[in-house]
Amino acid sequence: MSQHTTLATTKKVAVTITLPSVNVEALLKRIKEYSIQFFSSIYNPMNSGISQASEGASSRARRLKFPKMEKNNFQFNKKYLKIIIPVIVGFVVLAAIVSLVGSLPDAQSRPSDSSQVLAPDALATINLDKKFNFPLKDEKGVVVGTFEYMIQSASIQKQIIVQGQRATAVSGREFLIINLKITNNLKKTIQLNTRDYIRLITAKDSSEQLAADIHNDPVEVQAISTKFTRVGIALDEADAKKTVHLKVGEIDGEKQNIDLNFKY
Secondary structure, three states: OOOEEOOOOOOOOOOOOOOOOOOHHHHHHHHHHHHHHHHHHHHHHHHHHHHHHHHOOOOOOOOOOOOOOOOOOOOOOHHHHHHHHHHHHHHHHHHHHHHHHHOOHHHHOOOOOOOOOOOOOOOEEEEEEEEEEEEEEOOOOOEEEEEEEEEEEEEEEOEEEEOOEEEEOOOOEEEEEEEEEEEEOOOOOEEEOHHHHEEEEOOOOOOOOEOOOEOOOOEEEOOOEEEEEEEEEEEEHHHHOOOEEEEEOOOOOOOEEEEEOOOO
């Protein structure tokens, strides 16, 4: 089995945000015109309706009169503009910042609400802490280094978290989850399929080797770093309650056997 290596490069990108300029004088003029039109459209029909109603009333009734508001005699107090304009500009800037932050990948990956999906409890867990060192090969099959493949633990679960959502095994089935820790001591990024190093044999049929169908492959491990991941296999409940055999090793290499006997 050949493994691929990729060289990790990091670039700093400067992002410049240019907010639209605001012509305050033109904006003040436009707000004043709209305000005059708005109040005139309210008061003029109101004044006309009240006048018509008062004509049919008794002479002793008090006649209500509203001043007709014309565009020319309506005076808008400029002191309110000193409050309105900063508020409007503030909302525009805030909306631009929120829109920019919401478009970032990190922001999009967050849950839409504050609730978090809690990891389900395991039915049974076996701590292993088994370390393996496997060769890392380039595209030509030449060994360029090694990496550490540690099996931390194995557990039987009825529910798992997949892409932030809780998934439940169908009736009569359970999940065997194997937690891994991959350590890369090279000065370059590596990518590998963690499921290629594990096969499972159940008591039902020793000739069948089951591969993991739950995984995060290909797993990318940055230079001089450690990555935690997992692989999983769906099993019959009857098989999970018996001893299963975990085979660990390269696809075309020798395998080491780990017996798992979950008591639950």
